[in-house]
Each structure stands twice: as structure tokens, then as C-alpha cells.
Amino acid sequence: MQITAVILAGGRGIRMGGVDKGLVDYRGKAMVEHVLERIQPQVSQVIINANRNLGTYHQFGVSIVTDANTQFDGPLAGFQAGLKHIETDWLLTVPCDSPYLPLDLSERLSHAVNSSNSLIAIARSSSGDHPVFCLLHRSLSADLDAFLLDGHRRVSAWQARHASVFVDFEDELAFTNINHPI
Numbered sequence: 001m002q003i004t005a006v007i008l009a010g011g012r013g014i015r016m017g018g019v020d021k022g023l024v025d026y027r028g029k030a031m032v033e034h035v036l037e038r039i040q041p042q043v044s045q046v047i048i049n050a051n052r053n054l055g056t057y058h059q060f061g062v063s064i065v066t067d068a069n070t071q072f073d074g075p076l077a078g079f080q081a082g083l084k085h086i087e088t089d090w091l092l093t094v095p096c097d098s099p100y101l102p103l104d105l106s107e108r109l110s111h112a113v114n115s116s117n118s119l120i121a122i123a124r125s126s127s128g129d130h131p132v133f134c135l136l137h138r139s140l141s142a143d144l145d146a147f148l149l150d151g152h153r154r155v156s157a158w159q160a161r162h163a164s165v166f167v168d169f170e171d172e173l174a175f176t177n178i179n180h181p182i
Helices: 031-042 054-058 075-085 105-116 138-149 155-159
Strands: 003-009 045-050 063-065 090-095 120-125 128-137 164-168
Touching: 003 031, 003 075, 003 105, 031 045, 031 090, 031 105, 045 054, 045 075, 054 063, 063 075, 075 090, 075 128, 075 138, 075 155, 090 105, 105 120, 105 128, 105 164, 128 138, 128 155, 138 155
Parallel strands: 003 045, 003 090, 045 063, 120 164
Antiparallel strands: 090 128, 120 128
């Protein structure tokens, strides 16, 4: 299965004081760099969804895609941007602020969609569902466009409209979002 990953770095970073979270230094590297290092070996291609500091993001050596508008519509806008630019049938979405994401995320989510004939696989741990850690099929692009056009923004509400499977992960640290200044 050919998979493209999109690292979601297109938000406003409100909980981080408005800074670009993907570029925040964490243990000597930009957060997006940690995510890139963990996700790149798992997929065929990686793209970054960013809406500012594009020149800086280009330095990471992967394609950059922006949201369809300048409204900062949240993670679903990043899903949409990714779906519009992929050449593979599957898109893996991960946030830029989770430097410990599972090293087997792609493998386990792709196994789940293959086993269940679902169009979306969503990570889950003991703390709950992690809807921005998901694998989705490119055929969902038009439906996502319509959902966003109707003014909806909630990731889990959109995912609930489709055949989805949840994949349990035991490592709670893997889904830690760094949402506050370090």
C-alpha cells in the first residue's frame, strides 16, 4: 500500500501564544523535524501542511501544501490540502506537535483498513481517540470539501460519517501533544 503522510503544521498555535508550533524548538530541533524523522521511514512520501513561514518549512526537503483559504480552518483544512496534492490512494495525517508518534503508526493503521474494508483508520489509546492520527482514502476528498464548505470543522464529526476503524495503541506518550511553551 502506497501512503503519503501530511504533517499538520498549518494552525495558528493559539495555545502556544500564536507561534508556529512546527518550528518551536524541542530538544534542539524544530518539532516538525522530530515528527518528520519518525514518520518518513513509514510512508512513500511526506508533505507538510503549513500556512506561514513557508521558506523555513521548505528547508526540511519535502513538499509544502497550504490550506485552500486563509481562514485557518483547523486540521480538516490540512487533511483537505493533503488530499488535493497526493498521488497515492492513502493519506496518513499526523500533527506537528507530537514528537513521539508511534514508529509503527502507518503499518498498524493500514493493516486495520485492509482488514476491515474501512476508508478511515483512527488511532486510539487509553486516554481516548486521536482523530488527527488517521489514515484515510483519497476517495473521501469530495465529501470533505462539502463538509468544510458547509462550515463544519470538527475532525471526529467528519470521520463519523464514514466507515472507520479504531486502532488501539498502548504507548500513551506517543500521542502527547506539546501545546504549551516549553
